[in-house]
Amino acid sequence: MDVELTVNGRRRHVDADPCRLLVRTLREDLGLTGTNVGCLTGDCGACTVEIDGQTAKSCSVLTGSAAGSEITTLEGVAGPDGELDAVQRIFWEEFAFQCGYCLPGMILVTEELLRREGEITDADITLALNGNLCRCTGYMPILRAVRRCVDEARAGAGSAGVTEHQEPA
């Protein structure tokens, strides 16, 4: 069956079994190997992508059900010239990854969190990350990085998004 997906801003057609796991379609049919397979049971988050603005574990989504959707993968986060966005830059500066296998989940969940309105507490950050496993870092640098992402985004967004956690940039 012909499935139309908009992936990282580009319209793509794949001839796929609608029951094929979305992670397989992305990796094997579209060659987007930045999305990783860690468990295929929806537990680790290495296959996280964004579907119509919400993160999802692409091992738990069927290709057919994603038809017509706009999907962002890890490859789609940086600018078109490869320039890292603020989340990626802060993750790098904070040593928030080692092997990098969990980054699809960690980065995309953070991007999603930053779009949220209102105050973002440490508990919100922990809850957002809790669906994503990391075996290298012990999570501490990831939590620090996400806190910094939130604080810098709020500082950059002006008074509308300022929270009590925010510090001047």
Place this chain on the structure above:
Amino acid sequence: MSAPTTVRPAGPDGIIGRRSRKVGGDELLTGRVRYLDDHRPTGTLHAVVVRSDQAHARIDGIDATAARAMPGVQLVLDGRQAAELSGPIPYFIDPAARGGRRVDIRCLAVDTTVFVGQPVAAVVATTRAEAEAAAAAVRIRSTPLPHVLDAVEALRPDAPRVYDEWPDNVVFAKKYGIGDVDAALAAADVVVTEELHIARTTTAPMEPRGYLASWDPADETLTVHAACQNPHQMRWMLSASLGLDETRIRIVTTTVGGSFGLKMQGHPEETLIALLSQQLGRPVKWVEDRRECFMAGAREQVHRITVGATRDGRILGLRNAIVADTGALSAQPGWAMPNMSATTLPSGYAVQACDIQLQVVATNKPSLNAARGFGKDAAHFVMERIVDVLARRLGMDPAEIRRRNFVGPDEMPYRTSTGLNIDSGDFPGLLDKTLAALDYDALRERQRQARDQGRHLGIGLAFELTPESSDGPGTFVSGFDTTTVRMSVTGSVTVLTGVTTPGGGNDTGIAQIVAQELGVPIGTIRVIQGDTDQCPNGFGNFSGRSMVVGGGSAALAARDVRAKIVAVAARMLSVDPDDLDVDEGIVTSRTDPATTVPVAEVAITLLTRAFAIAKDIEPVLESTRAFMPGNIDHTPDEHGRIQPYPTYSSCLHGAVVEVDPDTGKVTLVDYVMTHDCGTMINPSLVEGQATGAIVMGLGTALSEQLVFDDDGALLSDRFKSYLLMRAGDLPELRMVHQVTPSPFTVHGNKGAGEAGIGGAQAAVANAVEDALSPFGVTVRRIPLTPPEVLRVLDEAAVVSS
């Protein structure tokens, strides 16, 4: 070659010691890197392994007729066929060479299977889905044999034997330690004994194992892309098992998504996938699924430990009987880990009378597999537990009893009862720093107040000594490694090293070392690891060795190249070589800072105008050096003890927990680790490794456990039943540094990356026991899951009634 003109000491102003960002971080962050499964050459076929569903069985026949007829299937290979085409897989560490027992390890079981999950056949098809479907259609006809799943039961005379040809199930047995323990215990004022159990856990990196083998029938060469730690050992192993000359094999280590010991070599699939590619003349890929990955055991031991001490808490003697469950034998080095549990005792305590009896026992479970900690972790869980038990018996504070027994900083280097020679350290200093970070006295007061309110707060301390960078004579556990530093005509630098990185970042640390030692910007350096056709002979990643010997050899090679640059620059500038410094890619005269020449210009001058400028200087800007650290000594002493480790990192953990006695739930409240790995090449990388290890230790202390049913099938085969720590399970983990440089390494650094597991296990266990001390409990088992905590409380209630 001559010595360098100057090398600045390590420190905050040097490149060594800086928190340099991870090299290649942008490639990881944008999804551009390629892990094993991201390599997808055209025409690749996909393999799936058919595994035994019996814990112990005789294979009567394998019927693959239906599977062979299924869509896309290219090949089905069973164990008998494989045995005609390949030989046994050599052991990474052969137990027979250490006085133990061995069996031939084959890539597929031939006549008998000895655990549920053992590979018995392989299916290759055009797609993975087709291979999986066909694998399900392979019929194994087998006759069940009696099996044994517990190591203590396996030691009974009437226990089923895992290997028919053996008289019992003991793989390896040895006694460690010297001194008159009987006399020491007889002289003791108090003697305490406990039986302590450490459950079977697993490493579980986010990326499972995988191999992509490409046999080229035209020139008869084999290229294997692998998620692995030890490419050179893998080349040798495949050479032996496939009967191929090593020069025809190339191993390329892909970007690795974590390993923690899992991806050390000796797995049957390494030989198997290469063999399948040879048979088909096409690339064949196999990627482990998560259920398969969960089979790899990391540790499972029972320790019966006794210590005797004086009334004032000085430990006089230690006796420990260890029974370690290695499961079925494998060529992977995992079976050898319990050796290190034995030799790491009595840790950093000055106990000269030790008697440690180790038995490594085979059972019908999947194999023990190398795991971060490599057995040293168990020594700490056991030692730190028994020290707390002793403190409680004596009514002493756990901090004070440790202080009284530590080897002092002025006693270094210190030879332990088991023969290890601790290079350096300040253990009381670690204790002071941890107590200060915890605000220990105030914390004890808070604990008292909480108790008055009916809340059960507990404080646990644990010391951890981590022997690192092991050298096993006659094995591929090597205490040295080799690096080439090569400068090109443009002045850019390629570093080719025998050590590999599973993700921890030693490539960054090595680049920092070369940048400082050579005097060039870090951005001009590219580190290449893991390719046996490019890198010098090496041994890969294990035992916290990568910075000690990978970094050390890189430093030596960089100094050689720097000396050549300085010699040529001196000609170009007409100054004395001793007057020249090299920094950030510029050669500068110390006496006349205006006299400079860029390193790149020196390089192109030497390599294009050698006859004109430096006729007597050999025009090579490249050096290959090995670094052999000090302190390793393989000459047995009068007790037969050898000393296989150059460095001993140390740390002291402090855990604060709250336990709910109604539900058994343990909540982590605070955590401090004071860590000493000598000079830190990059503190952020050290902290990252240590924090990751602590959390792995916390998981094995509280929630992680491999559980098997009575027939030997793994029940905890996914992340829903094998529970890793998640971000929300943790308090802020705080790290304090202490630096006592090693006298035996190039930069004073010691191995880092393994410390954390055993200390975290012990600190949490001690904290839980402390929290529940009003109930009189003794913690004897990890993990301390809620049911286990409730069981401990019930046990204490029974004892007290």
